[in-house]
Amino acid sequence: MKQDEKCIPFLCKDRNDEFRESFKKMGLESNIGYSNGYVAVPKSHPWYGKKYSEVENLVDVHGGLTFSGQLREGMELIIFTDDKLPDEYWAFGFDTMHAYDNLFNCDEDFCRSETIRLKEQLEMVQKLSKNK
Numbered sequence: 001m002k003q004d005e006k007c008i009p010f011l012c013k014d015r016n017d018e019f020r021e022s023f024k025k026m027g028l029e030s031n032i033g034y035s036n037g038y039v040a041v042p043k044s045h046p047w048y049g050k051k052y053s054e055v056e057n058l059v060d061v062h063g064g065l066t067f068s069g070q071l072r073e074g075m076e077l078i079i080f081t082d083d084k085l086p087d088e089y090w091a092f093g094f095d096t097m098h099a100y101d102n103l104f105n106c107d108e109d110f111c112r113s114e115t116i117r118l119k120e121q122l123e124m125v126q127k128l129s130k131n132k
Helices: 014-025 052-058 108-130
Strands: 008-012 036-041 067-069 077-079 090-094
Touching: 008 108, 036 108, 052 090, 090 108
Parallel strands: none
Antiparallel strands: 008 036, 008 077, 036 090, 067 090
16 A cells, blocks of 8 residues: 555554643542544545544444544654654544543553554545445
């Protein structure tokens, strides 16, 4: 598959770490997992540019889709492959900040596996659109 046609999975812990630290400073327990998971889709993907609310019922991922777009510049991304995100990527993501989420049931392995599961679903959408 060409670089410009790949779906690229990645994690971002920044927001989770920030919230966890804020809760800790207030002396509160937090329902926050290891990270949020994202998959960048190429411009050729049929969902490129769509809001997550337009497609959230078409994928199955932990807590449902809660994000679409580009992440804030400067956030530290944990990309699963050697691929680079294109300058104008579009990502779909989920978070681990739901009731009962924590560092035990939403650990790094869980976040990675859910992100791969999301990637596989987004690749299937891409494949099916090419076969039409």
